Amino acid sequence: xxxxxxxxxxxxxxxxxxxxxxxxxxxxxxxxxxxxxxxxxxxxxxxxxxxxxxxxxxxxxxxxxxxxxxxxxxxxxxxxxxxxxxxxxxxxxxxxxxxxxxxxxxxxxxxxxxxxxxxxxxxxxxxxxxxxxxxxxxxxxxxxxxxxxxxxxxxxxxxxxxxxxxxxxxxxxxxxxxxxxxxxxxxxxxxxxxxxxxxxxxxxxxxxxxxxxxxxxxxxxxxxxxxxxxxxxxxxxxxxxxxxxxxxxxxxxxxxxxxxxxxxxxxxxxxxxxxxxxxxxxxxxxxxxxxxxxxxxxxxxxxxxxxxxxxxxxxxxxxxxxxxxxxxxxxxxxxxxxxxxxxxxxxxxxxxxxxxxxxxxxxxxxxxxxxxxxxxxxxxxxxxxxxxxxxxxxxxxxxxxxxxxxxxxxxxxxxxxxxxxxxxxxxxxxxxxxxxxxxxxxxxxxxxxxxxxxxxxxxxxxxxxxxxxxxxxxxxxxxxxxxxxxx
Numbered sequence: 001x002x003x004x005x006x007x008x009x010x011x012x013x014x015x016x017x018x019x020x021x022x023x024x025x026x027x028x029x030x031x032x033x034x035x036x037x038x039x040x041x042x043x044x045x046x047x048x049x050x051x052x053x054x055x056x057x058x059x060x061x062x063x064x065x066x067x068x069x070x071x072x073x074x075x076x077x078x079x080x081x082x083x084x085x086x087x088x089x090x091x092x093x094x095x096x097x098x099x100x101x102x103x104x105x106x107x108x109x110x111x112x113x114x115x116x117x118x119x120x121x122x123x124x125x126x127x128x129x130x131x132x133x134x135x136x137x138x139x140x141x142x143x144x145x146x147x148x149x150x151x152x153x154x155x156x157x158x159x160x161x162x163x164x165x166x167x168x169x170x171x172x173x174x175x176x177x178x179x180x181x182x183x184x185x186x187x188x189x190x191x192x193x194x195x196x197x198x199x200x201x202x203x204x205x206x207x208x209x210x211x212x213x214x215x216x217x218x219x220x221x222x223x224x225x226x227x228x229x230x231x232x233x234x235x236x237x238x239x240x241x242x243x244x245x246x247x248x249x250x251x252x253x254x255x256x257x258x259x260x261x262x263x264x265x266x267x268x269x270x271x272x273x274x275x276x277x278x279x280x281x282x283x284x285x286x287x288x289x290x291x292x293x294x295x296x297x298x299x300x301x302x303x304x305x306x307x308x309x310x311x312x313x314x315x316x317x318x319x320x321x322x323x324x325x326x327x328x329x330x331x332x333x334x335x336x337x338x339x340x341x342x343x344x345x346x347x348x349x350x351x352x353x354x355x356x357x358x359x360x361x362x363x364x365x366x367x368x369x370x371x372x373x374x375x376x377x378x379x380x381x382x383x384x385x386x387x388x389x390x391x392x393x394x395x396x397x398x399x400x401x402x403x404x405x406x407x408x409x410x411x412x413x414x415x416x417x418x419x420x421x422x423x424x425x426x427x428x429x430x431x432x433x434x435x436x437x438x439x440x441x442x443x444x445x446x447x448x449x450x451x452x453x454x455x456x457x458x459x460x461x462x463x464x465x466x467x468x469x470x471x472x473x474x475x476x477x478x479x480x481x482x483x484x485x486x487x
Contacts, residue, residue: 045127047071052086060104062090072125081124085110085169095161105164117176165192187217205238205262223286224249231258238263245273250286252278252296266306275299280328292332297325303377314405318378320385324480325371334364339394339416366391370481380405384412386479393486397477400428407433419483421475 033050040048052066065087069080090104116124170188175181191213201207216229229247233240242258256273280293303319306312374386381401388397400412409430415423428439 045073046125047073047077049080057088057090060090061093062088062104064088072127074127075118075124081114081116083110083112084108100161103162105166106162107166107168108170109168111167111170111172113170113172115172115174117174117178119177121178161197162195163193164195166190181222183219183221185216185219187215189213189215201237203238203263208235208238210235245271250278250282252276266308266312268304268306270304272302273300275301275323278323280325292330293328294331295325295328297323297328297371299323311405315380317380317404320374320376322374323372326369328368328371330366330368332364333366335366335368335389335391335396336393337364339391339396369484372479372481374479381410386481388417388477388479388481390481390484392484395477395481395483397479397481399476402433409433409436411439415476417477417483420473421477421483422473423476426476 033054036050037048040046047070049069049071050065050067051069055064055066056062057064066085068084068087070082070084071077071080086107086109088105088107088109092102092104095102114124118124167188167190170185170190172185172188174183192210194209194211196209198207198209212233212235214229214231214233217227219226219229227248231245232243234243235241239262240260242260244255245258246253246255248254253276254273255276256271258269258271258273261268261270276298277296278299280295280297281291284293285291299322301319301321303317303321305318306316369390369392371389372386376383376385381403383401384398387399388395390396395417396414397417398412398414401410402408402412403410409432411428411430413426413428415426418424429436430439431437
């Protein structure tokens with residue numbers, strides 16, 4: 001008798017569930033689209049248009065909305081600033097009986113977001129409410145919050161748990177009309193999973209825990225292009241740890257790790273990367289508009305900074321950058337001719353070199369046997385710790401520092417070295433990045449006087465030029481670049 005009763009209950013429940021799904025299946029949810037549009041407009045202020053179908057799925061239980069547009073009624077309402085190819089959400093059934101909502105997954109396909117910063121300093125998604133409307137909105141929000149607080153005290157609101165959120169084929173564009181800059185990320189895929197929320201934590205970000213896989217086919221900013229970006233991310237205690245961080249930049253392969261600390265007022269970014277086969281032609285083309293170097297370099301960097309405005313970035317940037325390359329072709333310039341011209345003060349000085357007035361040094365080409373650049377960054381300065389190159393006949397090194405906040409040269413000295421690493425010739429630069437100048441010392445004064453006399457046809461020098469004595473000198477450079485073997 002008991003078995004028959006139990007079987008009857010099971011059959012009743014099964015038939016009820018099947019009937020429920022059949023009823024839901026025959027409902028045309030497209031009839032409710034106008035009500036959905038109005039509800040979203042009333043709660044957010046944005047215009048939403050569902051142009052596609054609203055479909056229900058039974059395995060898993062969920063709903064999918066196709067072809068959605070989101071626009072700002074107060075700024076170009078005819079042009080949506082965000083579109084969705086489809087939005088799907090699936091629920092787990094069992095937790096509903098315990099007044100819990102568990103989302104199995106949320107999938108967003110072909111999200112296209114176009115963010116613009118207009119000349120007034122506002123964004124295209126800003127609602128720009130008038131004063132009266134703003135006060136009304138604030139009053140409605142306050143009333144709603146009070147109502148929700150009362151309701152939550154009377155009955156517990158079900159906790160929403162989301163297991164997985166997935167974005168596929170997303171495109172994000174940002175256009176700053178004030179600065180005239182553009183940022184574009186194409187074909188973005190983000191899979192966020194193992195999502196947890198610890199309500200015992202102090203802040204919402206600290207409470208959020210998740211893992212994520214990120215792929216970006218291409219990202220560009222002005223003349224810079226990054227391709228094949230991928231990483232595995234872990235979020236815990238408001239800190240995102242990035243492992244297997246890899247991408248291609250300037251045709252070089254970057255691999256390493258990083259972290260993004262969101263616990264403070266300003267986010268803090270840290271990167272540790274190794275670089276393989278960085279194409280110097282692309283590097284010089286991007287920064288100097290001319291591919292005057294041909295070859296590749298390997299390197300390593302370890303950088304950390306606080307994100308914010310430019311001043312914050314420059315003041316907090318610290319770490320090091322190292323690059324090393326061999327057999328690099330310098331196109332259009334003969335480095336040995338430049339070195340000889342520098343030794344003759346009547347021909348050339350470093351300021352002329354920087355300004356492009358190379359005279360007899362122009363033309364031809366050079367093969368740089370070894371180029372090394374190691375800089376240490378901190379306190380708003382870039383220290384030239386090991387910067388040198390060697391050509392067929394000369395070895396040249398640089399010392400000093402660059403003040404990147406005020407964009408000043410801090411005694412940047414360029415020296416032509418002998419085999420012992422002592423300086424047989426050196427000149428020191430000061431001033432700003434845009435207007436460098438030779439540091440005025442006794443040698444510089446004598447050089448200027450010699451050039452002035454030569455203009456009047458006098459060949460006698462104010463101070464007799466003698467080769468610099470380097471027998472007992474203190475080496476100017478003791479880095480990794482060796483002196484060339486002159487045959």
